[in-house]
Amino acid sequence: MEVGSATRVRTSIQLGALTCIVFFLLFILDNRFRVLPDAIHNALPAHTPGLVITDITLATCSSLNLLSSCRLDAQKWHRVEKDLYLNKGWLNHAYIHIERKKESELVETDRVILDVKVGRLDPVTLEKNQGAERWESRSGGIWLKRTSKRHASDSVKAITAVDVLFGADAVEARPGWEILDQPILLSNTGDNQEARLTVRHGPHVPIERPTVRVNKDGKFKIMQVADLHLSTGLGECRDAEPASHNGGKCDADVRTLEFLGSVLDSEKPDLVVLSGDQVNGETAPDAQSAVFKFAEMFIKRSIPFATIFGNHDDEGSLGRLALIQLTQSLPWSLSLPGPSSVEGVGNYYVEVLSRSKSTSHSALTLYFLDTHSYSPDERQFRGYDWIKKSQIDWFKSTAQNLKNSAAHQGYHHIRMNMAFIHIPLPEYRNQDDIVQGSGTFAEPPTAPGFNSGFKQALVEENVLAVSCGHDHVNDYCALLKDPKPDLWMCYAGGSGFGGYGGYSHVIKGGYHRRVRIFEFDMDDASIKTWKRLEYGERDKRIDEMIIAQGGSVVAP
Numbered sequence: 111m112e113v114g115s116a117t118r119v120r121t122s123i124q125l126g127a128l129t130c131i132v133f134f135l136l137f138i139l140d141n142r143f144r145v146l147p148d149a150i151h152n153a154l155p156a157h158t159p160g161l162v163i164t165d166i167t168l169a170t171c172s173s174l175n176l177l178s179s180c181r182l183d184a185q186k187w188h189r190v191e192k193d194l195y196l197n198k199g200w201l202n203h204a205y206i207h208i209e210r211k212k213e214s215e216l217v218e219t220d221r222v223i224l225d226v227k228v229g230r231l232d233p234v235t236l237e238k239n240q241g242a243e244r245w246e247s248r249s250g251g252i253w254l255k256r257t258s259k260r261h262a263s264d265s266v267k268a269i270t271a272v273d274v275l276f277g278a279d280a281v282e283a284r285p286g287w288e289i290l291d292q293p294i295l296l297s298n299t300g301d302n303q304e305a306r307l308t309v310r311h312g313p314h315v316p317i318e319r320p321t322v323r324v325n326k327d328g329k330f331k332i333m334q335v336a337d338l339h340l341s342t343g344l345g346e347c348r349d350a351e352p353a354s355h356n357g358g359k360c361d362a363d364v365r366t367l368e369f370l371g372s373v374l375d376s377e378k379p380d381l382v383v384l385s386g387d388q389v390n391g392e393t394a395p396d397a398q399s400a401v402f403k404f405a406e407m408f409i410k411r412s413i414p415f416a417t418i419f420g421n422h423d424d425e426g427s428l429g430r431l432a433l434i435q436l437t438q439s440l441p442w443s444l445s446l447p448g449p450s451s452v453e454g455v456g457n458y459y460v461e462v463l464s465r466s467k468s469t470s471h472s473a474l475t476l477y478f479l480d481t482h483s484y485s486p487d488e489r490q491f492r493g494y495d496w497i498k499k500s501q502i503d504w505f506k507s508t509a510q511n512l513k514n515s516a517a518h519q520g521y522h523h524i525r526m527n528m529a530f531i532h533i534p535l536p537e538y539r540n541q542d543d544i545v546q547g548s549g550t551f552a553e554p555p556t557a558p559g560f561n562s563g564f565k566q567a568l569v570e571e572n573v574l575a576v577s578c579g580h581d582h583v584n585d586y587c588a589l590l591k592d593p594k595p596d597l598w599m600c601y602a603g604g605s606g607f608g609g610y611g612g613y614s615h616v617i618k619g620g621y622h623r624r625v626r627i628f629e630f631d632m633d634d635a636s637i638k639t640w641k642r643l644e645y646g647e648r649d650k651r652i653d654e655m656i657i658a659q660g661g662s663v664v665a666p
Contacts, residue, residue, distance in 0.1 A: 160212070160213070160270065160313065160314070161210045161211065161212060161213075161270060161271075162210065162211060162213055162216070162222050162223075162268050162269070162270055163208050163209070163210050163222075163223045163268075163269040163270060163271070163272055163309075164209045164210065164211055164216075164220050164221060164222060164223065164256070165208070165209035165221075165223070165254070165256075166206065166207070166208050166209075166223065166226065166248060166252060166254060166272060166307075167182070167187070167206075167207050167208075167209075167248050167249065167252075168194075168204060168205075168206060168207070168248060168249040168250040168252060168294070169181070169182050169189075169204065169205050169207055170202065170203070170204040170249070171202075171203050171204075172201050172202055172203075173200075173201045173202075174201055180193075180203050180204065180205045181205075182207050186209055187207040187208065187209055188207065188208050188209070188210055189205050189206070189207050190205060190206040190207070190208065190272065190273060190274055191205075192205070192206075192274045192276075192305075192396065193205060194206070194250075194274065194294060194296055194305040195296070195305075196276065196303055196305075196342070196395040196396060197395065198303075198395070202296075202297070204250070204296060206272065206274055206294075206307070208272045218258070219258070220258065221256035221257060221258045222256060222257055222258075222268050222269075223254050223255070223256050223268070223269040224243065224255050224256065224257055224265070224267050224268060224269065225254075225255040225267070225269075226252065226253065226254055226255075226269060226272075226290065226307060226309050227245070227252075227253040227255075227290065227292075228250070228251050228252055228253070228290050228291075228292040228293065228294055228295070228306075228307060229251055229253065229292050230251055230295065232245050232247070232253065233245050233253050233255075243255050243256060243257050250294040250295050250296060251292070251294065251295035252294065252307070265312075266311060266312035266313075267311055267312070268311065268312065269309050269310065269311060270310050270311070270312060270313065270314075271287075271309065271310035271314075272307065272308070272309050272310075273287075273307075273308045273309075273310075274294075274305055274306065274307060274308065275289060275305075275306050275308050275396070275398065275399045275402065276303050276304065276305055276306065276342045276343065276395075276396045276399045277303055277304065277306075277341075277342055277343035277344065277399055278293075278304060278343065278344060279343070279344055279361075279363060279364060279403065280306050280308075280399050280402070280403075281402055281403055281406045282308055282402065282406070283401075283402040283405040283406045283409055283440050283441075284310070284315075284402075284439075284440065285315040285317075285441060286310050286311060286312055286313075286314070286315045287308055287309065287310045288308065288309055288310075288311065289306055289307075289308040290306055290307045290308065290309070292306075293305055293306050294306065294307060303342055303343040303395070303396075304343075317439060317440065317441055317443075319443070319444060320414045320442055320443075320444065321463065322380060322381055322414050322444070322460065322461075322462050322463065323462065323463040323464070323465065323467070324462060324463065324464055324465040324473050324474070324630075324632050325380065325465060326465055328465060328631055328632045328633040329629060329630065329631050329632070330380050330381070330462055330473075330474060330629070330630045330632070331377065331378070331379045331380050331381075331627060331628070331629045331630075332379060332380070332381050332382070332383055332476075332627070332628040332629075332630075333373065333374070333377055333379035333381070333382045333383070333625055333626075333627055334382075334383045334385055334530070334577055334579075334602040334625060334626045334627075334628065335370065335382060335383070335384050335385070335404075335602070335605050335625050336384075336385045336386065336387070336532075336578070336579025336580075336582075336601075336602035336603065336604060336605055336625075336626075337385075337386070337387045337420065337579045337580070337582050337602075337604040337605060337606055337609045338366060338370075338384065338387065338388045338389075338404055338605055338606040338608070338609075339362070339366075339387055339388075339389075339390035339422070339604075339606035339607075339608030339609035340362075340363050340366065340388060340389055340390060340394070340400040340403055340404060340606065340608060341362065341363055341390050341393035341394050341400060341608055342393065342394045342395050342396045342397070342399045342400055342426075343363075343393075343399075344361040344362065344363055344364060345361060345362030345363040345364075345366075345390070345393060345607070345608045346361075346362055346393070346608070347360035347361070347362045347365065347607045347608070348362070348607065348608065348609060348610050348611060348612075349610055349611035349612035349620065349621065350365070350607055350611070351611060351614075351619065351620035351621060351622055351645065352619075352620070352645070355645065360607065362606065362607040362608040363400075363403060363606075363607075363608065365607050365644075366605065366606045366607050366608065366623070367403060367404070367407060369605070369623060369644040370404070370407055370605065370625070371407055372648070373625055373642045374407065374408075374411055374413065375411075376642075376649070377627060377642065379413060379627070380413075380414070381413070381414050381415065381416065381444075381460075381462075381476075382408055382413055382414070382415040382416070383415070383416050383417075383418075383476075383478075383530050384404065384415060384416070384417045384418070385418055385420075385530050385531070385532055385577065385578060385579040385602060386418050386419050386420025386421075386423065386481070386531075386532030386533075386579050386580065387420030387421070387422045387423060387532065387579065387580070387606075387609065388400070388401070388404055388417060388420075388423060389401065389422065389423045389424075389426055389433070390422055390426075390606075390608045390609065391422045391423060391424060391425025391426035392422070392425055392426070393426075393608065394425075394426035394427065395426060395427055396426075396427055397423075397426040397427045397428040397433065398427070398428065398436060400426070401433065401436055401437060405437065405440050405443070408442055409440065409441045409442050412442060413442060414442050414443075414444050415442060415443060415444065415445075416443075416444040416445055416460055416476070416478060416530075417434070417437055417443075417445045417456070418456045418478045418479065418480060418481075418530060418531065418532055419433070419434075419455065419456055419480055419532065420481075420483075420532040420533070420579065420580060421482075421483035421484060421494065421532070421533070421580075424483075430454075430455035430456070430480075431447060431455050434446070434447045434455055434456055435447065444460050445458075446458040448480075448504075449504065451500070452500045452501055452504045453480075453482075453498040453500045453501055454479070454480030454481075454482055454498070454501060455480055456478060456479075456480045457478065457479050457480055457501055457504060457505075458478050459475055459476060459477045459478065459508060459512075460475070460476045460478070461474075461475055461476075461512075461517065462474035462475070462476065462630075464521055464523075464632075465632070469520065470517055471517055471518075471520040471521040472512070472515075472517045472518050472521055472525065473521055473523070473525060473526070473632050474525065474526050474527070474528070474630055474632070475509075475512060475525070475526075475527045475528075476527075476528055476529070476530065477505060477508075477509075477527070477528070477529040477530070477573070478529070478530050478531075479497055479501055479505065479529065479530075479531050479564075480501070480532075481494075481495065481496070481497060481531045481532045481533035481578075482494075482495035482496070482497075482498075482533075483495055485558070485559065485560075487560075490559075490560075491558065491559035491560040492559055493556055493557075493558065493559055494533050494556060494557070494558050494559075495533070495558060496536075496558035496560045496561070496562045496564075497531070497562050497564045498562065499562065501564075502562065502563065502564055502567050505564075505567060505571070506567055506570070506571060509527075509571040510571075523632060523635070524632075524635035524660065524661035525661070526574055526630060526632075526635060526637065526658065526661060527571065527572055527573045527574060528573060528574060528575050528576070528577075528628070528637075529568055529573050529575075529576040529577075530576070530577055530578070531576060531577075531578045532578060532579050532580050533556070533557065533558065533578065533580045534555045534556075534557045534578045534580060534581065534599070534601070535557060535558075535561075535564060535565050535576070535578075535599065536557045536558055536559075536560075536561040536565075537557075537561075537565045537590060537599060538555040538557050538578070538588070538599050538601075539554070539555045539557045543590060543591055544588040544589065544590055544591065544599070545588060545589045545590075545591055545665070545666070546586050546587070546588045546666075547586070547587045547588060547589065547598070547655055547657065547665075547666035548586060548587055548653035548654075548655050548666070549584070549585040549586030549587060549601065549603075549641075549653050550583070550584065550585055550586060550616075550617060551584060551586050551588075552583040552584055552585075552613050552616045552617055552621070553581055553582075553583050553584055553613060553616075555581050555584065556580065556581055565597065565599075568597055569596045569597050573597065574597070574598065574637060574657070574658045574661075574662075574663055575587075575597065575598035575599075575600060575628075575637060575657055575658070575663075576597065576598070576599055576600070577599075577600040577601070577602060577626065577628070578599075578600070578601060578602070579601070579602050579604070581601065582603065582604030582609055582610055582611060582621070583603070583604065583610075583611065583612070583613045583616075583617065583621045584601040584603070585601050585602065585603030585624060585626070585641060585653075586600070586601055587599070587600040587601075587639065587655070587657060588600075589663070589665060589666075595663045595664070595665045596663055597663065598657045598658070598663060600626065600639065600657075601626075602624075602625060602626040602641075603623075603624040603625070603626065603641060604621075604623060604624075605623050605624060605625050605644075606623065607623065611623065619646075622643050622644055622645045622646055623643070623644040623645075624641045624642060624643050624644065624652070625641065625642050626639060626640075626641050627639060627640050627641070627642065627651075634659065634660065635658070635659070635660050635661035636656060636658055636659045636660070637656070637657050637658035638654065638655070638656050638657070639654070639655060639657055640652055640653060640654035640655070641653055
């Protein structure tokens with residue numbers, strides 16, 4: 111018995127040693143020749159599935175040289191469809207091209223890019239510890255560090271995607287992406303809209319839509335940001351007040367975002383609502399760069415944000431659907447395109463859940479609707495478009511379905527509802543028919559000429575307040591003159607220096623940019639609102655007032 115037992119132990123040790131040797135040899139062979147099947151490689155935790163970038167180059171062309179081409183061999187190169195001159199070069203055009211391959215198709219001669227730099231000098235002059243790989247030069251001051259080592263594509267260092275953003279103030283908003291410090295070296299480009307490479311290291315990072323919930327103290331704070339009017343590049347200020355601020359020097363987007371950041375840090379909202387004209391289409395030949403600038407403000411602070419469109423957002427390089435898809439893909443975004451059967455892009459709702467994390471009951475519903483752009487019938491209804499019947503039908507059916515849902519039925523306190531739009535409702539227009547609670551009626555509201563009846567639908571579905579943007583220097587909240595108040599109609603006031611301000615003939619000292627805050631207190635079912643200014647009384651709550659109490663609209 112003892113001899114047999116010893117034999118079994120010795121055999122087990124020998125088999126274990128043989129197994130280790132086999133695995134070791136297999137590892138060596140796979141590291142050199144990649145002999146293991148893709149299914150095994152795809153299971154490795156450090157693996158980056160999909161495509162890797164093996165080369166980057168710059169193609170330039172000129173209208174004067176008929177033999178030049180900005181499109182390289184499509185069998186080898188993929189072109190990033192952004193003219194580095196933003197289609198503003200009289201004669202010159204330039205495009206980034208990348209060579210990309212599936213990892214399973216890499217051959218011995220392929221070299222995977224591990225790092226990218228831009229500059230006039232070889233980056234090796236700035237490196238303390240130079241590895242075995244050398245920097246390779248490409249046009250436009252682009253330098254690549256590539257390797258032919260096996261499994262380099264498995265590393266989180268491998269470059270797996272390349273894009274181009276524009277502007278001295280360009281930022282990245284996508285996780286895993288890095289924007290390069292120096293712009294691509296081109297001739298005859300302005301500093302304001304310089305082209306910058308941005309690269310992704312490792313795999314695509316999946317994004318989960320955030321959940322928003324009432325705080326432990328029963329409160330929920332929304333910051334409404336209207337009419338940012340961001341550009342590609344620094345942007346030019348319009349009607350900046352006071353004109354002498356900062357010695358008269360004013361870069362629109364820089365000042366706008368500094369203001370936005372300061373209020374975010376002081377108010378610490380639970381949600382930011384961007385109510386249209388985030389992008390100033392006319393000055394945004396690369397709308398993606400403008401979108402990333404505002405989104406990055408919320409992402410780095412881990413604040414959920416929701417967007418709707420104004421009449422200027424899609425006047426740049428991207429249409430409404432592309433813009434909402436881009437925004438939807440970013441961290442902390444709640445934006446949705448909405449049902450395709452409903453007119454417009456961005457008709458959706460957000461449920462704010464109760465404070466108890468053990469339930470998914472809804473305490474507050476926020477509705478977002480697309481108010482479109484310009485009137486489709488200028489002869490009969492001049493000015494701006496209106497909310498369509500399909501949108502109103504969607505809103506009413508959605509509200510009814512939610513009302514009967516378990517998420518609503520299970521909430522045993524007073525629920526509240528609010529809506530956000532960009533272009534004001536026709537009911538905002540007539541100053542004689544409204545009672546102002548606070549704020550300034552400085553310019554005639556440019557509401558639609560046709561009244562589709564959305565205000566009445568809001569009242570019927572127990573929405574307590576609707577807030578808009580569009581008319582920058584209006585910042586009031588008002589009720590219709592009625593024995594029983596039924597709906598607060600608010601303006602946020604314009605926040606961005608890329609949009610108009612002024613109106614010094616109406617507003618003493620001129621218009622100062624601002625944002626509006628809504629604070630919901632679920633304990634007493636109340637809504638309080640105030641504004642925050644960019645200049646002057648920056649730390650003060652401006653025009654603070656209660657607009658709802660006990661789940662009902664209250665008059666001022």
